[in-house]
Amino acid sequence: MDRRDFLRLFGATATTAAFVRPGFAAPSLNHVVVIGGGILGATLAYTLARRGVQVTVLEKSAPASGVTGESFAYLNASTKADDRPYHVLNALGVAGWHRLQIELQGALPVRLNGAIQWRSESGQAEEIFATLRRVQEWGYSGRRIDEVTLRALLPKAVTGPVAGAVLYEQEGALDPVATVEALLDQAKKLGATVRFPVEVTGFDVSGNRVRAVKTTEGEIEADAVVLAAGHGSEALARSIGVKLPLKSSKGILIHTDRQPGLLERVVFGPGITIKQDPDGHFVSSGAYQGSDAGSPLEEQGQRILENAARFFPQLSNARVAKVISGTRVLPADGFPVVGFAGDFRNVYVTVTHSAVTLAPVLARFAAQELLDGVPVDILAPYRPSRFA
Numbered sequence: 001m002d003r004r005d006f007l008r009l010f011g012a013t014a015t016t017a018a019f020v021r022p023g024f025a026a027p028s029l030n031h032v033v034v035i036g037g038g039i040l041g042a043t044l045a046y047t048l049a050r051r052g053v054q055v056t057v058l059e060k061s062a063p064a065s066g067v068t069g070e071s072f073a074y075l076n077a078s079t080k081a082d083d084r085p086y087h088v089l090n091a092l093g094v095a096g097w098h099r100l101q102i103e104l105q106g107a108l109p110v111r112l113n114g115a116i117q118w119r120s121e122s123g124q125a126e127e128i129f130a131t132l133r134r135v136q137e138w139g140y141s142g143r144r145i146d147e148v149t150l151r152a153l154l155p156k157a158v159t160g161p162v163a164g165a166v167l168y169e170q171e172g173a174l175d176p177v178a179t180v181e182a183l184l185d186q187a188k189k190l191g192a193t194v195r196f197p198v199e200v201t202g203f204d205v206s207g208n209r210v211r212a213v214k215t216t217e218g219e220i221e222a223d224a225v226v227l228a229a230g231h232g233s234e235a236l237a238r239s240i241g242v243k244l245p246l247k248s249s250k251g252i253l254i255h256t257d258r259q260p261g262l263l264e265r266v267v268f269g270p271g272i273t274i275k276q277d278p279d280g281h282f283v284s285s286g287a288y289q290g291s292d293a294g295s296p297l298e299e300q301g302q303r304i305l306e307n308a309a310r311f312f313p314q315l316s317n318a319r320v321a322k323v324i325s326g327t328r329v330l331p332a333d334g335f336p337v338v339g340f341a342g343d344f345r346n347v348y349v350t351v352t353h354s355a356v357t358l359a360p361v362l363a364r365f366a367a368q369e370l371l372d373g374v375p376v377d378i379l380a381p382y383r384p385s386r387f388a
Contacts, residue, residue, distance in 0.1 A: 029371060030054055033213050033222040035200050036229035038068035039176060040350050042183040043359040044226055047367045049190035056220060059196035064180035067230045070326030072253060072285050073176045073356045074266055076115060077140055078168045081131045084138055085381060086335060089361065091140055094170055096360025108182050109278045112172035115266040118150055118165035125164025132166050142168040156262055157311055173266045175277040176356060202239055208343045224346040224370055230329045233351045242342040243387045245332035252286035253326055254301045256318040272311045284308045297323050328353060338362055339383040349384050
């Protein structure tokens with residue numbers, strides 16, 4: 001399925017009556033403050049600015065300096081096969097990146113050339129085949145590939161024994177830091193203001209509305225506020241009496257120095273997770289929850305690189321440019337938290353795992369709910385009120 005076919009299937013679906021219903025009174029919003037300069041905040045800023053709203057982004061450190069910059073940044077719905085509504089939301093997110101790349105005429109450092117999975121043992125192969133079948137039944141595009149096709153798609157890989165392989169052609173990955181910078185640049189061209197380092201210290205509340213955001217640089221009046229600050233959103237929500245329970249999961253990523261173009265797709269093999277960003281850096285991950293937690297970070301990074309070189313011998317001369325001990329944001333039940341906060345009619349929450357995949361669709365739906373007053377039914381399971 002090519003990009004335009006994929007968009008026709010999923011992009012249009014996001015605006016059908018199956019997903020929206022009347023109910024909110026559309027507010028008059030001239031100025032929206034977005035708290036957080038990660039992938040969600042940047043995509044929200046661009047989307048809202050494109051709708052003609054004056055947007056101010058507040059970031060306490062620097063854009064993409066938090067969880068976003070620590071992300072492997074795999075754009076997918078194939079790994080969300082345990083819950084159909086959540087899978088569909090992620091499929092819409094993948095479609096959203098295809099749409100944004102077309103909309104911005106290829107300006108984003110995003111590669112949407114597909115993702116490959118292969119396994120060396122028959123039992124593990126049956127697991128990826130079962131996942132493939134499930135998401136195919138839900139309308140998601142993917143297919144089995146034979147060993148000849150696998151080797152043709154990965155001509156410089158040493159795959160070892162191949163018991164089974166799968167290709168998801170519409171998936172991909174992005175450079176999270178460069179993508180955030182590009183989206184914020186686009187938002188600024190549309191009139192948005194991006195301020196950092198500025199820390200939010202509280203809110204000026206009047207009734208069930210926030211009148212202004214208090215910061216280390218003074219108050220900023222706002223018609224609406226969006227919390228897109230990752231882990232920081234929990235404390236911000238708590239300050240206005242809204243419960244937003246978050247947890248975290250740790251993992252290790254390495255970035256190599258720049259290498260010649262070798263890999264256009266995201267690769268998941270038996271013991272290897274790797275991609276190459278458009279600028280030439282390879283990114284590979286270790287196991288989450290830190291199986292080597294007792295080892296120095298540099299040693300863990302070197303082991304990840306040595307493992308990658310077993311599959312891609314060209315990396316034997318690569319150097320570890322940086323090792324990231326990252327933290328993923330996970331709402332308490334594992335699912336997104338999206339919507340108006342408690343009784344507040346102008347405070348909107350966007351916190352989720354897989355924010356990189358979901359950013360385009362959550363930004364589009366949030367803009368609709370904020371600016372048009374039309375709630376999106378597909379977001380019903382993910383409202384902050386479930387934690388009240």
